[in-house]
Amino acid sequence: MTLTILFAASEANWHSYAAPLQSAMSEAGLDATLTRDAAPQDVDYIIYAPTSPLQDFSPYSRCKAVLSLWAGVERIVTNPTLTQPLCRMVDPALSEGMMEWVVGHSLRHHLGMDRHIVNPGRVWDPACPPLARERPVAMLGMGALGTACARALAALNFPVTGWSRSPKSIDGIPCLHGDAGLAQALSTAQIVVTLLPKTAETENILNARTLALLPLGAVILNPGRGALIDDGALLAALDAGRIGHATLDVFRTEPLPLDHPYWSHPRVTVTPHIAADTRAPSASRVIAENIRRAEAGEPLLHRVDRQRGY
Template identity: 40%
Template sequence: MAILLSTKLNAMEAWRDALLAEDPGLDIRMFPDAGDPADIEAAVVWTAHDLMELRRYPNLKLMVSMGAGVDHLTRPPGPPPGVPVARLKDARLTSGMAEFVLLNVMRFHRQDLEYRAQQAARIWNELPAPDTTKRRIGILGLGELGSAAARTLLPLGFPVMGWTRNPRQVEGVETFHGADGLDAMLRRTDILVCLLPLTPDTRGVVNARTLGLLPRGAFLINAARGGHVVDADLLAALDSGQVAGAALDVFEPEPLPTDHPYWGHPKVLVWPHAASITIPSSAAPQVVENLRRAREGRPLINLVDFTAGY
């Protein structure tokens, strides 16, 4: 089985080495040097790859996405018809996202934006101490990443809530679902964390209406996809004081244009889609397991359900 590997140039060799360390017998071709297209039976790819290009490989039996999100694979033309697609559920990827959420929850909770502004102005002023038990966290999405973020925050004493499309239970988390549940959670949320998959139903979920339901002075953390946020609505909420600050790791488009207002906004923290980056050595065993299953005709793990969008 020849495997086509396609990702950012600076990560290609790390992925190749990690996959070969797991199975030295793999025949890995690094895009664009695929050799005979008929040789390629699996493709391990990220957003750098042109999905139309994959139609050149007549014997393709499996695609593996190098991340948890798969919205980039749903864009036209999409994966080749009939080719199963698997995504990653990697412990290091999950823990990295929980770290990012914790980092920014604590920055907002411990008034870091205010203290940095005071530092810039050379002001020595002690702000009132925040109470962890009164800082309510609302998480949009309680999948692998959202549940891990919740479990990281709970031991610190934060009241944690979570919203999902359908009913779901997570120990220690007050859960909500459906349209009415979303509104109910937002009204009680001091820090809103978006970790939803991007689907037609969740696109633009952070908008003027939903931001307006938050208690005045709430914060936003978005580490899901840029398409979840209506930028103009968030900027208006920041400027009015309805939202006190936002930590944003994802945007639409990416890279974030250099003239975008987020770059210079005093209440916005910007990351370059780096909240949690897949570590090849950690993810390689899962990828190789799926390659073996495809070769042997066994059921694949972590298959994408494109009807659900994840």
């Protein structure tokens, strides 16, 4: 029987994904029709982006799974009409892109590159940075992305401490959890990377109280979720000189409004949500494999736990 797979995402996404998805499904041995328009009762799987007009899943009674193109699922996981299994995007290429962004900006701040790259006064400043092994890093979030970034930084000799809400055990990376663990991880971190999902427990995890735990001059890198940071508290800490710099890739409102103080703050770098983008060829193989697994009666990969929200 030919499967009907509904592509519920933007037209731009369709142009990027149509050919790679068809190729990936063929390679996976799937007899499938990929379409942007199908009667709900005929749809076997939905490939989905939360920006899609499709917000009511109740008519899709035959649908076996909703396969997200995004790693973050906070914009769909609470939808009361979604009763089908939901799978988030976990793509090795996405992890590679995130790792490169995190390592690049960690090295940028560690080595003090900005003062040489932007030096209109032609100041001769031969100050030598410490070695990486003398620059502790706290990785908040030890999922697939956080673990990849933690290992990459550890390979460069940064002492990395991981933190997550629940206990984790990862070879080569000491991991902490809970409130006491968070305080311990932050107390020595000269670089903090936030790669947590957005949940009720993680929103504003970097706030006035937790930012005050950091050593003077610490750097914040946020490629995770905009809501992980209390913006007002961060701006106050930057203005007071407690936080040395914040490099931010994600925001509560995107694109970041032109009048937002982050744009003009001398200690803030704004990047336009580019830390880890989904690549159509590799993401298509992830989706095709999950459909193949479902059709073979195997467990779905990266299935979202509705209670935890990710």
